[in-house]
Amino acid sequence: MHIPDNYLSPQTNGVLACAMIPVWAHCARRVRRDLDQGHLAFLGVAAAFSFLLMMFNVPLPGGTTGHAVGGTLVALLLGPEAACVAVSVALALQALLFGDGGVLAFGANCFNMAFVLPFVGYGVYRHVMGRGREAQAGPARKRAAMAVGAWCGINAATLCAAVELGIQPALFRDAAGGALFCPYPLSVSVPAMCLPCLLVAGAVEATATVGIYEFVRRTAPGCIVATPDAGRTAGSSLVPVSFLVLGLAVATPLGLLAQGDAWGEWGVPALAERVGAVPAGMEGGFAFGALMPDYSLAGLPSFAGYALSAVIGAASLVIAFKLLSGALGRTASDAGDEGAKA
Amino acid sequence: MADLPDWLSEAGPSAYDPPSDREGFLRGNVLRLAGALAGVRAGGSAASAVDRALGRVPAALRLLGLVVVVGCVSAATNALFVWVVLAIVLCQLALRPPRRIAAVAGTALAAAALAALLALPAVPLGAAPPSSVVRMAGKTFVSVSLVLGLTQGVAWGRLTSALASLRLPGSVTFVLDAAVRDVALLGREAMALSEALALRSVGRNDGKAASAAGVMGVAFSKASALASRQAEAMACRGFDGTYPVSRERLATPAGIGYVAGVAALVALFAWLEHAMAVAA
Numbered sequence: 001m002h003i004p005d006n007y008l009s010p011q012t013n014g015v016l017a018c019a020m021i022p023v024w025a026h027c028a029r030r031v032r033r034d035l036d037q038g039h040l041a042f043l044g045v046a047a048a049f050s051f052l053l054m055m056f057n058v059p060l061p062g063g064t065t066g067h068a069v070g071g072t073l074v075a076l077l078l079g080p081e082a083a084c085v086a087v088s089v090a091l092a093l094q095a096l097l098f099g100d101g102g103v104l105a106f107g108a109n110c111f112n113m114a115f116v117l118p119f120v121g122y123g124v125y126r127h128v129m130g131r132g133r134e135a136q137a138g139p140a141r142k143r144a145a146m147a148v149g150a151w152c153g154i155n156a157a158t159l160c161a162a163v164e165l166g167i168q169p170a171l172f173r174d175a176a177g178g179a180l181f182c183p184y185p186l187s188v189s190v191p192a193m194c195l196p197c198l199l200v201a202g203a204v205e206a207t208a209t210v211g212i213y214e215f216v217r218r219t220a221p222g223c224i225v226a227t228p229d230a231g232r233t234a235g236s237s238l239v240p241v242s243f244l245v246l247g248l249a250v251a252t253p254l255g256l257l258a259q260g261d262a263w264g265e266w267g268v269p270a271l272a273e274r275v276g277a278v279p280a281g282m283e284g285g286f287a288f289g290a291l292m293p294d295y296s297l298a299g300l301p302s303f304a305g306y307a308l309s310a311v312i313g314a315a316s317l318v319i320a321f322k323l324l325s326g327a328l329g330r331t332a333s334d335a336g337d338e339g340a341k342a
Numbered sequence: 343m344a345d346l347p348d349w350l351s352e353a354g355p356s357a358y359d360p361p362s363d364r365e366g367f368l369r370g371n372v373l374r375l376a377g378a379l380a381g382v383r384a385g386g387s388a389a390s391a392v393d394r395a396l397g398r399v400p401a402a403l404r405l406l407g408l409v410v411v412v413g414c415v416s417a418a419t420n421a422l423f424v425w426v427v428l429a430i431v432l433c434q435l436a437l438r439p440p441r442r443i444a445a446v447a448g449t450a451l452a453a454a455a456l457a458a459l460l461a462l463p464a465v466p467l468g469a470a471p472p473s474s475v476v477r478m479a480g481k482t483f484v485s486v487s488l489v490l491g492l493t494q495g496v497a498w499g500r501l502t503s504a505l506a507s508l509r510l511p512g513s514v515t516f517v518l519d520a521a522v523r524d525v526a527l528l529g530r531e532a533m534a535l536s537e538a539l540a541l542r543s544v545g546r547n548d549g550k551a552a553s554a555a556g557v558m559g560v561a562f563s564k565a566s567a568l569a570s571r572q573a574e575a576m577a578c579r580g581f582d583g584t585y586p587v588s589r590e591r592l593a594t595p596a597g598i599g600y601v602a603g604v605a606a607l608v609a610l611f612a613w614l615e616h617a618m619a620v621a622a
Binding site for chain 2: 044
């Protein structure tokens with residue numbers, strides 16, 4: 001689902017990046033207003049969950065691979081706006097440090113995975129639970145609502161990515177009528193991306209969402225803001241959660257067992273092999289030299305490089321959000337001091 | 343009313359136009375520098391589970407381990423070892439509270455940026471590939487983070503004991519101990535002076551450099567007075583150059599575990615260097 005550079009036209013990238021600007025602004029305002037310093041720091045852990053889940057590739061029907069995103073999970077823990085911020089930062093790290101997802105396509109990837117996914121997932125969850133009846137719902141119903149929300153969220157995001165890729169040949173053609181960018185039309189991209197997601201990736205997302213949410217609910221219920229349990233809002237030992245993050249990071253090489261690339265994430269030579277020629281717009285297109293491309297390090301076995309990348313990425317996200325929480329905490333206390341002086 | 347000064351008892355509306363003078367220079371430079379000096383001896387409090395675990399390791403072993411790991415990081419000819427140590431450093435940082443992270447990461451990032459800036463001209467001149475600039479910045483970040491982690495996590499008194507455990511002459515330990523104590527004292531003095539200066543600074547002050555120089559001058563005079571007072575006190579107490587410090591036991595379970603971890607890193611370093619040499 002990470003659209004690489006040059007698969008979308010600059011116009012498409014531009015429109016989706018512009019569409020994300022007000023979303024980011026709104027989400028940043030809401031996060032600053034709704035989350036205190038401790039929960040803002042926990043947002044880093046939630047972003048690390050999302051980052052790590054995206055590294056667990058699973059084999060999909062058709063010979064491609066897919067992964068969970070964890071956007072609905074973060075939305076259920078801290079709210080959809082916080083999920084948008086967390087997944088956006090995780091995607092930025094993936095694009096800049098690991099070359100996963102395009103730099104030019106960052107807005108498009110954020111639109112799909114950081115905006116559509118958590119908002120749809122959280123909205124469906126609320127709808128299934130029924131407005132104002134959350135307190136009466138039993139744990140089984142709550143878990144079912146989470147699973148349905150997560151499944152719908154990732155499928156909505158996949159559909160968006162498939163449509164963005166599929167409209168390229170219809171909108172952007174060269175003089176000879178050949179596709180300039182992604183060469184696959186909607187009739188190919190939608191079934192190729194959505195069917196495996198409906199069957200497998202959606203179930204993986206739902207399982208991961210319910211499993212990790214339940215773990216956090218039992219070990220650190222105080223960290224849950226968006227869907228707290230009645231009478232269980234205290235206690236927030238992050239030690240078990242930290243161990244879970246570390247365990248997931250160490251286990252990420254399991255994602256390498258799934259052979260093949262995700263649909264629409266091939267390199268230019270691999271795409272040329274499939275379609276017989278390189279689309280004109282992709283030839284000599286933008287190429288960003290990431291520091292650790294494809295989560296690998298030259299000279300290190302792939303599993304070790306993958307696990308090391310996971311540890312560095314997850315730790316970086318936790319540090320970034322802790323620094324942000326510290327800075328905002330200081331700003332708030334400074335403002336409080338100014339107010340007291342006034 | 344009778345005792346009011348002339349300027350205050352003037353009739354008519356008062357016309358005070360606040361000058362646009364900001365205290366950024368004073369606050370951002372002199373106070374920060376003085377605060378950093380005052381905090382030299384403030385280390386030693388555990389901020390996370392990892393810090394608590396490392397706190398059980400004898401300080402002498404931590405000091406030696408730091409020297410060995412920083413040496414390996416500096417000598418590494420491939421980026422791989424640096425990435426591995428970076429992952430360890432980031433994990434340690436991630437478990438600390440935001441204030442501690444900011445203290446370490448801010449300094450380490452500034453040092454890394456400076457290292458990259460210094461190495462950058464070598465790239466257009468063809469003397470080094472761009473990757474070497476990244477590697478140098480990474481090495482600087484890792485080394486500075488490790489050193490700051492040690493100074494924040496180990497109290498200065500334990501570090502002094504560690505120096506004694508490493509068979510350093512008592513006079514050297516004494517000079518270091520006295521120097522750090524005096525630096526901290528002077529830092530507190532300079533901090534108080536700078537705060538007094540900031541409070542008394544009314545209106546626009548065009549002579550900030552002179553003010554800062556004044557603070558430094560007073561601190562220097564104070565340093566001289568402290569040194570002479572200390573020398574007199576030591577002469578009175580019959581100081582003969584022997585500087586007794588308590589020594590920690592090195593062979594503790596935590597110490598053995600720490601040594602095993604450092605040994606594993608050294609083994610990884612040697613293996614990677616050997617592999618690089620064979621590949622070349």
